[in-house]
Amino acid sequence: MATIEELEKQLAALKAVALTGPIRIDIGCGKTKQAGWIGIDQISFEGVDHVMNAGTERWPFEDGSVEEAKASHFVEHLKPDERIHFVNELFRVLKLNGKCQIIVPHWGSTRAYGDLTHEWPPVCEFWFYYLNKQWRADNAPHNDKYECDFDATWGYSTHPMLATRSTEFQQFALQFYKEAAQDLMAMLTKTERPKKDEIKAV
Secondary structure: OOOHHHHHHHHHHHHHHHHHOOEEEEEOOOOOOOOOOEEEEOOOOOOOOEEOOOOOOOOOOOOOOEEEEEEEOOHHHOOHHHHHHHHHHHHHHEEEEEEEEEEEEOOOOHHHOOOOOOOOOOOOHHHHHHHOHHHHHHHOOOOOOOOOOEEEEEEEEEOHHHOOOOHHHHHHHHHHOOOOEEEEEEEEEEOOOOOHHHOOOO
16 A cells, blocks of 8 residues: 555656656556556556546546557447547547557457456447548448547457468458457557648649
8 A cells, every 4th residue: 555655756756757758648557557658547556547437537638638548458348438438538638640559359259258347349340440530421420429530550469379370371360260369459540631621622
């Protein structure tokens, strides 16, 4: 149990990082927050800097103030509306060209279903399309709760038994075999798009 003096020192150190260096936040950090990152979690584990529900509450950061974020094995614990709140807040606080790595259990792995605190549906690749404003306008205009606009790329961590197999076989397995993919790993980037009146005809 930390003393009040120790807690005050930790708070002072946190404020110093925020004032002097880039702000990096670890959402749902649990017990594994890395040095130099600000930890957010709903449970007050040791090292957590902000105890809060990142799926329902406003995050304690100014607009466009966060350089980098990560959320490892967190988003799958959020209900659908909370996932939308999460990406909207992420978009609000990230700087232009700021990035966030998201890691979730792959929906084709039992890792997605064993923990009963995971919410339905599992996170899948197609969700990342919905985080792009233009894609929503073209394909899903009824999804009007989103305020974010991200570019996204994604990949997979694979089952250890695939490590020695050819790239071609790994790609086949990822497409058709249960348990081939263990985690789904995405990188979201906040990009600035020109307004319609700024686009010049070529």
